[in-house]
Amino acid sequence: xxxxxxxxxxxxxxxxxxxxxxxxxxxxxxxxxxxxxxxxxxxxxxxxxxxxxxxxxxxxxxxxxxxxxxxxxxxxxxxxxxxxxxxxxxxxxxxxxxxxxxxxxxxxxxxxxxxxxxxxxxxxxxxxxxxxxxxxxxxxxxxxxxxxxxxxxxxxxxxxxxxxxxxxxxxxxxxxxxxxxxxxxxxxxxxxxxxxxxxxxxxxxxxxxxxxxxxxxxxxxxxxxxxxxxxxxxxxxxxxxxxxxxxxxxxxxxxxxxxxxxxxxxxxxxxxxxxxxxxxxxxxxxxxxxxxxxxxxxxxxxxxxx
Amino acid sequence: xxxxxxxxxxxxxxxxxxxxxxxxxxxxxxxxxxxxxxxxxxxxxxxxxxxxxxxxxxxxxxxxxxxxxxxxxxxxxxxxxxxxxxxxxxxxxxxxxxxxxxxxxxxxxxxxxxxxxxxxxxxxxxxxxxxxxxxxxxxxxxxxxxxxxxxxxxxxxxxxxxxxxxxxxxxxxxxxxxxxxxxxxxxxxxxxxxxxxxxxxxxxxxxxxxxxxxxxxxxxxxxxxxxxxxxxxxxxxxxxxxx
Numbered sequence: 423x424x425x426x427x428x429x430x431x432x433x434x435x436x437x438x439x440x441x442x443x444x445x446x447x448x449x450x451x452x453x454x455x456x457x458x459x460x461x462x463x464x465x466x467x468x469x470x471x472x473x474x475x476x477x478x479x480x481x482x483x484x485x486x487x488x489x490x491x492x493x494x495x496x497x498x499x500x501x502x503x504x505x506x507x508x509x510x511x512x513x514x515x516x517x518x519x520x521x522x523x524x525x526x527x528x529x530x531x532x533x534x535x536x537x538x539x540x541x542x543x544x545x546x547x548x549x550x551x552x553x554x555x556x557x558x559x560x561x562x563x564x565x566x567x568x569x570x571x572x573x574x575x576x577x578x579x580x581x582x583x584x585x586x587x588x589x590x591x592x593x594x595x596x597x598x599x600x601x602x603x604x605x606x607x608x609x610x611x612x613x614x615x616x617x618x619x620x621x622x623x624x625x626x627x628x629x630x631x632x633x634x635x636x637x638x639x640x641x642x643x644x645x646x647x648x649x650x651x652x653x654x655x656x657x658x659x660x661x662x663x664x665x666x667x668x669x670x671x672x673x674x675x676x677x678x679x680x681x682x683x684x685x686x687x688x689x690x691x692x693x694x695x696x697x698x699x700x701x702x703x704x705x706x707x708x709x710x711x712x713x714x715x716x717x718x719x720x721x722x723x724x725x726x727x728x
Numbered sequence: 729x730x731x732x733x734x735x736x737x738x739x740x741x742x743x744x745x746x747x748x749x750x751x752x753x754x755x756x757x758x759x760x761x762x763x764x765x766x767x768x769x770x771x772x773x774x775x776x777x778x779x780x781x782x783x784x785x786x787x788x789x790x791x792x793x794x795x796x797x798x799x800x801x802x803x804x805x806x807x808x809x810x811x812x813x814x815x816x817x818x819x820x821x822x823x824x825x826x827x828x829x830x831x832x833x834x835x836x837x838x839x840x841x842x843x844x845x846x847x848x849x850x851x852x853x854x855x856x857x858x859x860x861x862x863x864x865x866x867x868x869x870x871x872x873x874x875x876x877x878x879x880x881x882x883x884x885x886x887x888x889x890x891x892x893x894x895x896x897x898x899x900x901x902x903x904x905x906x907x908x909x910x911x912x913x914x915x916x917x918x919x920x921x922x923x924x925x926x927x928x929x930x931x932x933x934x935x936x937x938x939x940x941x942x943x944x945x946x947x948x949x950x951x952x953x954x955x956x957x958x959x960x961x962x963x964x965x966x967x968x969x970x971x
Contacts, residue, residue, distance in 0.1 A: 720850050
Protein backbone atom coordinates (compact mmCIF):
# COMPACT_ATOMS: atom_id res chain seq x y z
CA UNK A 423 0.00 0.00 0.00
CA UNK A 424 2.64 2.50 1.08
CA UNK A 425 4.97 1.58 -1.74
CA UNK A 426 2.14 2.10 -4.17
CA UNK A 427 1.58 5.62 -2.87
CA UNK A 428 5.27 6.49 -3.12
CA UNK A 429 5.49 5.24 -6.67
CA UNK A 430 2.49 7.22 -7.76
CA UNK A 431 3.87 10.35 -6.20
CA UNK A 432 7.13 9.83 -7.99
CA UNK A 433 5.36 9.44 -11.30
CA UNK A 434 3.26 12.55 -10.79
CA UNK A 435 6.47 14.52 -10.23
CA UNK A 436 7.97 13.37 -13.44
CA UNK A 437 4.98 14.18 -15.63
CA UNK A 438 5.54 17.63 -17.10
CA UNK A 439 5.44 19.79 -14.02
CA UNK A 440 1.87 19.00 -13.05
CA UNK A 441 2.94 17.90 -9.63
CA UNK A 442 0.99 20.77 -8.11
CA UNK A 443 -2.22 18.80 -8.60
CA UNK A 444 -2.20 15.84 -6.25
CA UNK A 445 0.60 14.83 -4.00
CA UNK A 446 -0.31 12.65 -1.06
CA UNK A 447 1.00 13.85 2.27
CA UNK A 448 2.01 11.14 4.63
CA UNK A 449 3.40 13.07 7.60
CA UNK A 450 2.48 11.55 10.91
CA UNK A 451 2.41 8.02 9.58
CA UNK A 452 4.80 5.34 10.64
CA UNK A 453 6.89 5.37 7.49
CA UNK A 454 9.63 7.84 6.79
CA UNK A 455 8.79 9.01 3.31
CA UNK A 456 9.96 12.59 3.66
CA UNK A 457 13.52 11.68 2.73
CA UNK A 458 12.32 10.10 -0.43
CA UNK A 459 9.98 12.84 -1.56
CA UNK A 460 12.37 15.74 -0.96
CA UNK A 461 14.96 14.53 -3.42
CA UNK A 462 14.76 17.57 -5.65
CA UNK A 463 18.03 19.22 -6.76
CA UNK A 464 17.31 22.43 -4.82
CA UNK A 465 17.00 20.59 -1.53
CA UNK A 466 19.91 18.30 -2.01
CA UNK A 467 22.56 20.89 -1.23
CA UNK A 468 22.50 24.50 -0.13
CA UNK A 469 22.70 27.05 -2.96
CA UNK A 470 26.12 28.52 -2.05
CA UNK A 471 27.45 24.97 -1.80
CA UNK A 472 26.32 24.19 -5.33
CA UNK A 473 27.77 27.42 -6.71
CA UNK A 474 31.04 26.77 -4.95
CA UNK A 475 31.18 23.28 -6.40
CA UNK A 476 30.39 24.56 -9.89
CA UNK A 477 33.16 27.16 -9.80
CA UNK A 478 35.83 25.07 -8.15
CA UNK A 479 35.37 21.51 -9.39
CA UNK A 480 36.18 22.12 -13.08
CA UNK A 481 39.55 23.59 -12.05
CA UNK A 482 40.66 20.69 -9.88
CA UNK A 483 42.09 18.55 -12.71
CA UNK A 484 43.94 21.40 -14.51
CA UNK A 485 45.43 22.56 -11.20
CA UNK A 486 46.61 19.03 -10.44
CA UNK A 487 48.16 18.74 -13.90
CA UNK A 488 50.12 21.97 -13.43
CA UNK A 489 51.21 20.82 -9.99
CA UNK A 490 52.41 17.49 -11.38
CA UNK A 491 54.20 19.27 -14.20
CA UNK A 492 55.90 21.59 -11.72
CA UNK A 493 56.97 18.81 -9.37
CA UNK A 494 58.52 16.60 -12.08
CA UNK A 495 60.52 19.52 -13.45
CA UNK A 496 61.62 20.97 -10.12
CA UNK A 497 62.70 17.57 -8.80
CA UNK A 498 64.94 17.16 -11.81
CA UNK A 499 63.13 13.97 -12.78
CA UNK A 500 62.70 15.33 -16.30
CA UNK A 501 65.38 17.36 -18.02
CA UNK A 502 64.43 21.02 -18.66
CA UNK A 503 65.37 20.53 -22.32
CA UNK A 504 62.61 17.95 -22.64
CA UNK A 505 60.07 19.63 -20.40
CA UNK A 506 60.78 23.10 -19.01
CA UNK A 507 59.10 24.04 -15.75
CA UNK A 508 55.91 26.13 -15.68
CA UNK A 509 57.91 29.03 -14.32
CA UNK A 510 60.29 28.96 -17.28
CA UNK A 511 57.35 28.99 -19.67
CA UNK A 512 55.88 31.93 -17.78
CA UNK A 513 59.17 33.84 -17.95
CA UNK A 514 59.44 33.11 -21.67
CA UNK A 515 55.92 34.42 -22.16
CA UNK A 516 56.87 37.61 -20.32
CA UNK A 517 59.99 38.05 -22.39
CA UNK A 518 58.15 37.52 -25.69
CA UNK A 519 55.40 39.85 -24.56
CA UNK A 520 57.74 42.68 -23.68
CA UNK A 521 59.53 42.17 -27.00
CA UNK A 522 56.13 42.65 -28.64
CA UNK A 523 56.20 39.48 -30.70
CA UNK A 524 53.80 37.41 -28.60
CA UNK A 525 50.84 39.78 -28.89
CA UNK A 526 51.51 40.26 -32.61
CA UNK A 527 51.52 36.53 -33.23
CA UNK A 528 48.35 36.05 -31.18
CA UNK A 529 46.57 38.82 -33.06
CA UNK A 530 47.61 37.44 -36.43
CA UNK A 531 46.33 33.97 -35.53
CA UNK A 532 43.08 35.36 -34.13
CA UNK A 533 42.57 37.39 -37.28
CA UNK A 534 43.01 34.31 -39.46
CA UNK A 535 40.59 32.29 -37.39
CA UNK A 536 38.05 35.13 -37.38
CA UNK A 537 38.17 35.69 -41.14
CA UNK A 538 38.32 32.03 -42.05
CA UNK A 539 35.63 30.97 -39.66
CA UNK A 540 33.29 33.82 -40.63
CA UNK A 541 33.76 32.99 -44.30
CA UNK A 542 33.34 29.21 -43.91
CA UNK A 543 30.53 29.23 -41.36
CA UNK A 544 28.44 31.80 -43.22
CA UNK A 545 28.87 29.94 -46.51
CA UNK A 546 27.93 26.67 -44.82
CA UNK A 547 24.95 28.33 -43.16
CA UNK A 548 23.57 29.85 -46.35
CA UNK A 549 24.18 26.68 -48.33
CA UNK A 550 22.64 24.60 -45.54
CA UNK A 551 19.51 26.75 -45.47
CA UNK A 552 19.13 26.52 -49.24
CA UNK A 553 19.59 22.75 -49.27
CA UNK A 554 17.37 22.28 -46.21
CA UNK A 555 14.51 24.31 -47.64
CA UNK A 556 14.55 23.72 -51.37
CA UNK A 557 14.61 20.30 -52.96
CA UNK A 558 16.03 21.82 -56.14
CA UNK A 559 18.97 23.28 -54.22
CA UNK A 560 19.41 19.91 -52.56
CA UNK A 561 19.64 18.15 -55.92
CA UNK A 562 22.07 20.74 -57.25
CA UNK A 563 24.42 21.10 -54.27
CA UNK A 564 24.16 18.25 -51.82
CA UNK A 565 25.96 15.53 -53.77
CA UNK A 566 28.89 17.82 -54.68
CA UNK A 567 29.26 19.25 -51.20
CA UNK A 568 29.19 15.79 -49.66
CA UNK A 569 31.89 14.64 -52.10
CA UNK A 570 34.15 17.57 -51.31
CA UNK A 571 33.52 16.95 -47.64
CA UNK A 572 35.11 13.51 -47.83
CA UNK A 573 38.45 15.04 -48.87
CA UNK A 574 40.54 15.58 -45.73
CA UNK A 575 40.97 19.31 -46.16
CA UNK A 576 44.42 19.28 -44.60
CA UNK A 577 45.55 17.25 -47.59
CA UNK A 578 45.05 20.43 -49.57
CA UNK A 579 47.78 22.27 -47.67
CA UNK A 580 50.57 21.59 -50.20
CA UNK A 581 48.30 22.51 -53.09
CA UNK A 582 47.20 25.68 -51.36
CA UNK A 583 50.81 26.70 -50.79
CA UNK A 584 51.63 26.12 -54.46
CA UNK A 585 48.62 28.11 -55.55
CA UNK A 586 48.62 30.95 -53.07
CA UNK A 587 52.14 30.95 -51.60
CA UNK A 588 52.59 31.34 -47.89
CA UNK A 589 50.54 34.53 -47.55
CA UNK A 590 47.23 34.87 -45.76
CA UNK A 591 44.90 33.36 -48.38
CA UNK A 592 45.81 29.67 -48.01
CA UNK A 593 45.38 29.79 -44.22
CA UNK A 594 42.11 31.69 -44.28
CA UNK A 595 40.78 29.46 -47.07
CA UNK A 596 41.75 26.26 -45.26
CA UNK A 597 40.14 27.45 -42.03
CA UNK A 598 37.03 28.39 -44.00
CA UNK A 599 36.94 24.98 -45.65
CA UNK A 600 37.24 23.30 -42.26
CA UNK A 601 34.44 25.37 -40.74
CA UNK A 602 32.08 25.08 -43.70
CA UNK A 603 31.04 21.44 -43.54
CA UNK A 604 29.98 21.05 -39.91
CA UNK A 605 27.81 24.15 -40.19
CA UNK A 606 26.45 23.04 -43.55
CA UNK A 607 25.53 19.53 -42.49
CA UNK A 608 23.92 20.57 -39.21
CA UNK A 609 21.97 23.42 -40.77
CA UNK A 610 20.63 21.32 -43.64
CA UNK A 611 19.67 18.33 -41.51
CA UNK A 612 18.38 20.54 -38.69
CA UNK A 613 16.03 22.25 -41.13
CA UNK A 614 14.96 19.00 -42.73
CA UNK A 615 14.11 17.58 -39.31
CA UNK A 616 11.81 20.43 -38.29
CA UNK A 617 8.43 19.00 -37.31
CA UNK A 618 6.13 19.45 -40.34
CA UNK A 619 3.26 19.95 -37.92
CA UNK A 620 4.79 23.25 -36.81
CA UNK A 621 5.11 24.38 -40.41
CA UNK A 622 1.45 23.48 -40.84
CA UNK A 623 0.65 25.81 -37.94
CA UNK A 624 2.45 28.61 -39.76
CA UNK A 625 0.43 27.99 -42.91
CA UNK A 626 -2.86 27.75 -41.01
CA UNK A 627 -2.08 31.04 -39.25
CA UNK A 628 -1.50 32.96 -42.44
CA UNK A 629 2.29 33.29 -42.30
CA UNK A 630 4.07 33.98 -45.56
CA UNK A 631 6.74 31.61 -46.85
CA UNK A 632 9.44 33.95 -45.59
CA UNK A 633 7.83 34.29 -42.18
CA UNK A 634 7.54 30.52 -41.89
CA UNK A 635 11.28 30.24 -42.54
CA UNK A 636 12.34 33.03 -40.18
CA UNK A 637 9.77 32.47 -37.42
CA UNK A 638 9.38 28.70 -37.41
CA UNK A 639 11.97 26.76 -39.42
CA UNK A 640 15.15 28.57 -38.33
CA UNK A 641 14.34 28.81 -34.61
CA UNK A 642 13.29 25.16 -34.61
CA UNK A 643 16.61 24.18 -36.22
CA UNK A 644 18.69 26.50 -34.05
CA UNK A 645 19.93 23.89 -31.63
CA UNK A 646 21.52 21.56 -34.21
CA UNK A 647 22.88 24.63 -36.05
CA UNK A 648 24.67 25.80 -32.92
CA UNK A 649 26.06 22.31 -32.37
CA UNK A 650 27.47 22.59 -35.88
CA UNK A 651 28.96 26.02 -35.14
CA UNK A 652 30.62 24.71 -32.02
CA UNK A 653 32.08 21.75 -33.82
CA UNK A 654 33.17 23.96 -36.72
CA UNK A 655 35.08 26.21 -34.36
CA UNK A 656 37.04 23.21 -33.12
CA UNK A 657 37.87 22.12 -36.67
CA UNK A 658 38.84 25.71 -37.54
CA UNK A 659 41.44 25.81 -34.75
CA UNK A 660 42.84 22.48 -35.74
CA UNK A 661 43.17 23.62 -39.33
CA UNK A 662 44.86 26.84 -38.30
CA UNK A 663 47.47 25.06 -36.22
CA UNK A 664 48.40 22.75 -39.08
CA UNK A 665 48.36 25.47 -41.73
CA UNK A 666 50.45 27.85 -39.63
CA UNK A 667 52.96 25.22 -38.67
CA UNK A 668 53.62 24.28 -42.26
CA UNK A 669 53.96 27.65 -43.88
CA UNK A 670 54.02 30.91 -42.03
CA UNK A 671 56.01 34.03 -41.28
CA UNK A 672 53.96 35.09 -38.30
CA UNK A 673 51.30 33.75 -35.99
CA UNK A 674 51.42 31.24 -33.17
CA UNK A 675 52.19 28.42 -35.58
CA UNK A 676 55.23 30.31 -36.82
CA UNK A 677 56.31 30.78 -33.21
CA UNK A 678 56.24 26.99 -32.79
CA UNK A 679 58.02 26.38 -36.06
CA UNK A 680 60.76 28.78 -35.17
CA UNK A 681 61.07 27.40 -31.65
CA UNK A 682 61.50 23.88 -32.97
CA UNK A 683 64.47 24.97 -35.05
CA UNK A 684 66.00 26.71 -32.03
CA UNK A 685 65.18 23.76 -29.73
CA UNK A 686 63.11 26.05 -27.50
CA UNK A 687 60.72 23.61 -25.82
CA UNK A 688 59.45 26.35 -23.54
CA UNK A 689 58.10 28.35 -26.48
CA UNK A 690 56.47 25.26 -27.98
CA UNK A 691 54.73 24.55 -24.73
CA UNK A 692 53.71 28.18 -24.44
CA UNK A 693 52.14 27.99 -27.92
CA UNK A 694 50.27 24.80 -27.02
CA UNK A 695 48.91 26.48 -23.92
CA UNK A 696 47.87 29.51 -25.96
CA UNK A 697 46.02 27.29 -28.43
CA UNK A 698 44.20 25.51 -25.65
CA UNK A 699 43.22 28.77 -23.95
CA UNK A 700 41.95 30.13 -27.26
CA UNK A 701 39.97 26.96 -27.92
CA UNK A 702 38.48 27.06 -24.47
CA UNK A 703 37.55 30.74 -24.86
CA UNK A 704 35.87 30.04 -28.19
CA UNK A 705 33.88 27.21 -26.67
CA UNK A 706 32.89 29.45 -23.80
CA UNK A 707 31.66 32.10 -26.23
CA UNK A 708 29.51 29.55 -28.04
CA UNK A 709 28.09 28.35 -24.76
CA UNK A 710 27.09 31.89 -23.82
CA UNK A 711 25.46 32.18 -27.24
CA UNK A 712 23.63 28.89 -26.66
CA UNK A 713 22.33 29.86 -23.26
CA UNK A 714 21.06 33.15 -24.70
CA UNK A 715 19.48 31.81 -27.86
CA UNK A 716 18.20 28.55 -26.42
CA UNK A 717 16.94 29.76 -23.08
CA UNK A 718 13.52 28.34 -23.97
CA UNK A 719 15.04 24.88 -24.30
CA UNK A 720 14.73 22.62 -21.25
CA UNK A 721 18.37 21.52 -21.57
CA UNK A 722 19.74 25.05 -21.80
CA UNK A 723 17.40 26.87 -19.42
CA UNK A 724 19.10 28.84 -16.64
CA UNK A 725 20.01 26.45 -13.87
CA UNK A 726 20.08 23.41 -16.13
CA UNK A 727 23.11 21.23 -15.53
CA UNK A 728 25.60 21.30 -18.32
CA UNK B 729 -19.35 42.43 -33.63
CA UNK B 730 -17.83 39.13 -34.59
CA UNK B 731 -20.11 36.61 -36.14
CA UNK B 732 -19.87 33.22 -37.65
CA UNK B 733 -19.69 32.46 -41.33
CA UNK B 734 -21.84 30.06 -43.30
CA UNK B 735 -19.98 27.00 -44.50
CA UNK B 736 -20.89 25.16 -47.67
CA UNK B 737 -19.23 21.96 -48.75
CA UNK B 738 -20.07 20.46 -52.13
CA UNK B 739 -18.92 17.14 -53.51
CA UNK B 740 -15.73 17.20 -51.49
CA UNK B 741 -13.34 14.26 -51.88
CA UNK B 742 -9.77 13.67 -50.91
CA UNK B 743 -7.61 10.67 -51.63
CA UNK B 744 -4.02 9.86 -50.77
CA UNK B 745 -2.25 7.75 -53.37
CA UNK B 746 -5.49 6.15 -54.48
CA UNK B 747 -6.84 5.61 -50.96
CA UNK B 748 -10.01 7.59 -50.48
CA UNK B 749 -10.38 9.22 -47.09
CA UNK B 750 -13.20 11.61 -47.91
CA UNK B 751 -15.81 10.79 -50.46
CA UNK B 752 -18.38 13.17 -51.87
CA UNK B 753 -19.12 15.17 -48.74
CA UNK B 754 -22.02 17.63 -48.96
CA UNK B 755 -22.68 19.79 -45.96
CA UNK B 756 -24.20 23.15 -45.06
CA UNK B 757 -23.52 24.78 -41.74
CA UNK B 758 -25.34 28.01 -40.91
CA UNK B 759 -23.41 30.84 -39.25
CA UNK B 760 -22.90 30.48 -35.52
CA UNK B 761 -23.67 26.79 -35.31
CA UNK B 762 -21.51 24.47 -33.18
CA UNK B 763 -21.11 21.20 -35.07
CA UNK B 764 -19.34 18.12 -33.79
CA UNK B 765 -18.05 15.44 -36.10
CA UNK B 766 -17.82 11.93 -34.70
CA UNK B 767 -16.35 8.99 -36.48
CA UNK B 768 -13.83 6.23 -36.29
CA UNK B 769 -10.17 6.75 -37.13
CA UNK B 770 -9.24 7.12 -40.76
CA UNK B 771 -12.55 8.37 -42.13
CA UNK B 772 -11.07 11.79 -42.87
CA UNK B 773 -12.36 13.97 -40.03
CA UNK B 774 -9.03 15.74 -39.58
CA UNK B 775 -8.56 15.95 -43.34
CA UNK B 776 -11.89 17.74 -43.62
CA UNK B 777 -10.79 20.33 -41.07
CA UNK B 778 -7.41 20.78 -42.73
CA UNK B 779 -9.10 21.43 -46.04
CA UNK B 780 -11.32 24.05 -44.41
CA UNK B 781 -8.23 25.56 -42.73
CA UNK B 782 -6.54 25.84 -46.11
CA UNK B 783 -3.54 23.66 -45.30
CA UNK B 784 -4.73 20.80 -47.52
CA UNK B 785 -6.33 20.85 -50.93
CA UNK B 786 -9.23 18.59 -51.86
CA UNK B 787 -8.87 16.13 -54.72
CA UNK B 788 -12.17 17.45 -56.01
CA UNK B 789 -15.12 19.44 -54.78
CA UNK B 790 -15.39 22.75 -53.01
CA UNK B 791 -15.58 24.13 -49.53
CA UNK B 792 -16.20 27.77 -48.84
CA UNK B 793 -17.22 30.10 -46.07
CA UNK B 794 -19.43 33.10 -46.70
CA UNK B 795 -21.82 35.51 -45.04
CA UNK B 796 -19.30 37.98 -43.69
CA UNK B 797 -18.48 41.38 -45.15
CA UNK B 798 -14.78 40.69 -45.46
CA UNK B 799 -13.00 37.44 -46.24
CA UNK B 800 -13.92 35.07 -43.39
CA UNK B 801 -11.13 34.23 -40.96
CA UNK B 802 -10.64 30.53 -40.29
CA UNK B 803 -8.42 29.28 -37.47
CA UNK B 804 -7.62 25.74 -36.42
CA UNK B 805 -6.52 24.20 -33.13
CA UNK B 806 -4.94 20.76 -33.03
CA UNK B 807 -4.86 17.82 -30.65
CA UNK B 808 -1.20 18.47 -29.94
CA UNK B 809 -0.88 22.06 -28.76
CA UNK B 810 1.82 22.72 -31.41
CA UNK B 811 3.16 25.67 -29.47
CA UNK B 812 6.43 27.12 -30.68
CA UNK B 813 8.81 26.24 -27.86
CA UNK B 814 11.14 29.19 -28.54
CA UNK B 815 8.39 31.77 -28.19
CA UNK B 816 6.90 32.89 -24.92
CA UNK B 817 3.22 32.39 -24.21
CA UNK B 818 2.57 35.90 -25.53
CA UNK B 819 4.79 35.28 -28.54
CA UNK B 820 2.78 32.19 -29.40
CA UNK B 821 -0.53 33.99 -29.12
CA UNK B 822 0.69 36.85 -31.34
CA UNK B 823 1.85 34.43 -34.07
CA UNK B 824 0.70 35.85 -37.40
CA UNK B 825 -0.93 38.78 -35.64
CA UNK B 826 0.02 42.29 -36.69
CA UNK B 827 0.08 44.85 -33.88
CA UNK B 828 -2.19 42.69 -31.76
CA UNK B 829 -0.44 42.64 -28.44
CA UNK B 830 -3.22 44.27 -26.35
CA UNK B 831 -5.72 41.81 -27.83
CA UNK B 832 -3.39 38.94 -27.08
CA UNK B 833 -3.11 40.05 -23.46
CA UNK B 834 -6.88 40.28 -23.16
CA UNK B 835 -7.22 36.84 -24.70
CA UNK B 836 -4.69 35.35 -22.28
CA UNK B 837 -6.63 36.92 -19.46
CA UNK B 838 -9.82 35.35 -20.81
CA UNK B 839 -8.32 31.85 -20.87
CA UNK B 840 -7.02 32.32 -17.33
CA UNK B 841 -3.33 32.75 -18.11
CA UNK B 842 -2.82 36.36 -17.09
CA UNK B 843 0.61 36.73 -15.54
CA UNK B 844 2.11 33.81 -17.50
CA UNK B 845 2.63 35.75 -20.75
CA UNK B 846 6.43 35.74 -20.49
CA UNK B 847 6.72 32.07 -19.58
CA UNK B 848 8.06 29.61 -22.13
CA UNK B 849 5.75 26.70 -23.05
CA UNK B 850 8.12 24.15 -21.52
CA UNK B 851 7.10 25.18 -17.98
CA UNK B 852 3.34 24.91 -18.62
CA UNK B 853 1.13 21.93 -17.88
CA UNK B 854 -0.77 20.12 -20.64
CA UNK B 855 -3.98 21.97 -19.83
CA UNK B 856 -2.25 25.35 -19.75
CA UNK B 857 -0.60 24.66 -23.08
CA UNK B 858 -3.97 23.92 -24.67
CA UNK B 859 -5.31 27.15 -23.20
CA UNK B 860 -2.50 29.00 -24.95
CA UNK B 861 -3.34 27.18 -28.18
CA UNK B 862 -7.01 28.15 -27.77
CA UNK B 863 -6.06 31.78 -27.13
CA UNK B 864 -3.81 31.68 -30.20
CA UNK B 865 -6.76 30.58 -32.34
CA UNK B 866 -9.33 32.93 -30.82
CA UNK B 867 -7.20 36.09 -30.81
CA UNK B 868 -7.71 36.28 -34.58
CA UNK B 869 -11.46 36.53 -33.88
CA UNK B 870 -12.11 33.80 -36.43
CA UNK B 871 -15.49 33.52 -38.10
CA UNK B 872 -14.89 29.81 -38.25
CA UNK B 873 -13.14 27.96 -35.45
CA UNK B 874 -11.91 24.46 -36.26
CA UNK B 875 -11.07 22.18 -33.35
CA UNK B 876 -9.29 18.94 -34.21
CA UNK B 877 -9.67 16.78 -31.08
CA UNK B 878 -8.23 19.59 -28.98
CA UNK B 879 -9.02 18.05 -25.62
CA UNK B 880 -8.34 14.42 -26.51
CA UNK B 881 -5.03 14.20 -24.68
CA UNK B 882 -6.19 15.90 -21.49
CA UNK B 883 -7.32 14.22 -18.29
CA UNK B 884 -11.05 14.16 -17.54
CA UNK B 885 -11.03 17.02 -15.04
CA UNK B 886 -8.95 19.34 -17.20
CA UNK B 887 -11.09 18.40 -20.19
CA UNK B 888 -14.36 19.41 -18.56
CA UNK B 889 -12.84 22.68 -17.36
CA UNK B 890 -11.79 23.31 -20.96
CA UNK B 891 -15.39 22.61 -22.05
CA UNK B 892 -16.67 25.22 -19.63
CA UNK B 893 -14.02 27.72 -20.74
CA UNK B 894 -14.78 27.20 -24.43
CA UNK B 895 -18.53 27.46 -23.85
CA UNK B 896 -18.06 30.71 -21.95
CA UNK B 897 -15.83 32.23 -24.63
CA UNK B 898 -18.30 31.27 -27.37
CA UNK B 899 -21.26 32.71 -25.43
CA UNK B 900 -19.39 36.02 -25.50
CA UNK B 901 -18.68 35.94 -29.22
CA UNK B 902 -20.56 33.39 -31.26
CA UNK B 903 -18.76 31.83 -34.21
CA UNK B 904 -19.19 28.83 -36.43
CA UNK B 905 -17.40 25.94 -34.77
CA UNK B 906 -16.46 22.53 -36.12
CA UNK B 907 -15.21 20.09 -33.50
CA UNK B 908 -13.73 16.73 -34.39
CA UNK B 909 -13.86 14.34 -31.45
CA UNK B 910 -13.89 10.71 -30.40
CA UNK B 911 -15.86 11.51 -27.29
CA UNK B 912 -19.65 11.23 -27.65
CA UNK B 913 -20.21 12.99 -24.31
CA UNK B 914 -18.08 15.92 -25.38
CA UNK B 915 -19.97 16.22 -28.66
CA UNK B 916 -23.37 16.16 -26.94
CA UNK B 917 -22.45 18.59 -24.15
CA UNK B 918 -20.99 21.21 -26.48
CA UNK B 919 -22.72 21.15 -29.84
CA UNK B 920 -25.92 22.21 -31.56
CA UNK B 921 -25.54 19.46 -34.10
CA UNK B 922 -23.69 16.16 -34.25
CA UNK B 923 -22.56 14.48 -37.45
CA UNK B 924 -21.36 10.91 -37.74
CA UNK B 925 -18.81 10.51 -40.49
CA UNK B 926 -18.08 7.08 -41.96
CA UNK B 927 -16.02 5.93 -44.90
CA UNK B 928 -19.05 6.23 -47.14
CA UNK B 929 -20.02 9.75 -46.08
CA UNK B 930 -22.18 11.41 -43.45
CA UNK B 931 -24.14 8.60 -41.78
CA UNK B 932 -26.14 10.65 -39.31
CA UNK B 933 -26.96 14.30 -38.74
CA UNK B 934 -28.75 14.95 -35.45
CA UNK B 935 -29.72 18.17 -33.76
CA UNK B 936 -29.11 18.64 -30.06
CA UNK B 937 -31.91 21.00 -29.01
CA UNK B 938 -31.27 20.91 -25.29
CA UNK B 939 -30.80 24.21 -23.48
CA UNK B 940 -27.39 24.93 -21.94
CA UNK B 941 -25.93 24.20 -19.44
CA UNK B 942 -26.63 20.60 -20.23
CA UNK B 943 -26.58 17.60 -18.02
CA UNK B 944 -25.63 14.08 -19.04
CA UNK B 945 -29.06 12.71 -18.01
CA UNK B 946 -30.75 14.91 -20.62
CA UNK B 947 -28.58 13.44 -23.32
CA UNK B 948 -28.78 9.73 -22.50
CA UNK B 949 -31.12 8.85 -25.32
CA UNK B 950 -29.08 10.61 -28.00
CA UNK B 951 -25.90 9.11 -26.59
CA UNK B 952 -27.29 5.58 -26.86
CA UNK B 953 -28.35 6.30 -30.40
CA UNK B 954 -24.93 7.65 -31.40
CA UNK B 955 -23.04 4.85 -29.69
CA UNK B 956 -25.21 2.28 -31.42
CA UNK B 957 -24.57 3.95 -34.73
CA UNK B 958 -20.84 4.12 -34.20
CA UNK B 959 -20.49 0.55 -32.99
CA UNK B 960 -22.51 -0.55 -36.01
CA UNK B 961 -19.80 0.85 -38.25
CA UNK B 962 -17.42 -1.82 -37.09
CA UNK B 963 -14.97 -0.41 -34.56
CA UNK B 964 -16.37 -0.44 -31.10
CA UNK B 965 -13.12 -0.61 -29.23
CA UNK B 966 -12.18 3.05 -29.12
CA UNK B 967 -15.65 4.12 -28.06
CA UNK B 968 -15.92 1.44 -25.45
CA UNK B 969 -12.85 3.02 -23.82
CA UNK B 970 -14.63 6.20 -22.96
CA UNK B 971 -17.24 4.39 -20.88
